[in-house]
Amino acid sequence: MSNFTRCAACRYLRRRCCGDCTLAPFFPSTNPTRFAYVHRVFGASNVARMLQQIPAEQRRQAADAIALEAYWRVQDPVYGSVGVISRLQREINAAQRELAETQAHITLYAARAQSPTTQFDPSI
């Protein structure tokens, strides 16, 4: 009797895990949740097909990216990873505004340092 452990995908799908299982390298039995999310969002056959269409040396990165997208979609069923993108864009806008304000303050302080005796005249 073999001690070979089925990968998370084959265990979830209740099938025999062959030695050449496409999903086994990317969905180890130690992380069943990862495959569960991926199957829920993309479907096992879709993921297997997508991975097979990618060069072998890039499949791990692709599997990780697919797993992340599935995770975000489960966390946010309406917006998924698009919600993450929107949040990041808002953060970038806020950081850019804050940086512009800070740099304006620097300019003001630097000007004050160069001519400390100049009085500010609002009528000019």
Place this chain on the structure above:
Amino acid sequence: MGGNSPCASCKLLRRRCTKDCIFAPYFPSDDPHKFAIVHKVFGASNVSKMLQELPAHQRADAVSSLVYEATARMRDPVYGCVGAISYLQNQVSQLQMQLAVAQTEILCIQMQQEPPTLASDQQMVDADHNNPFVVNDNLGAVPQMMNFGSSSSSSGNIAQDPLKREFLWA
């Protein structure tokens, strides 16, 4: 016989488009490409399940985001949307660094502009614990000046979020 043409999904799936077809409101027949890419990436049955689990008023947004993700994955079969997210996270990090540098610069300028009598007046230094320019106490005031904007912790940074690290690589 009714004159309603089947929606894009029923046309692609070659089935009868019923009145309560869940896809029909979001995949009109005049845009077959939209459903085609969503079906290719997610599968029609998965999309149907996802939409059925959402309240009706959120389904249009969900479809839009699914189309966006599917399009990104078609364009970049390896990274999909995650490529864009990595890029944006780098931008956030760079901006935070620039902000930290700028805030440090302001602090330095403010300290340089302090009148020279402050350091020599020991009584003023001892009594004024709340003055942010007091050398002995300015470390307590620094966090207020050096506000990095902790909202980035919620941005989903892959490297910093232990939950996502464990999910990906455990």
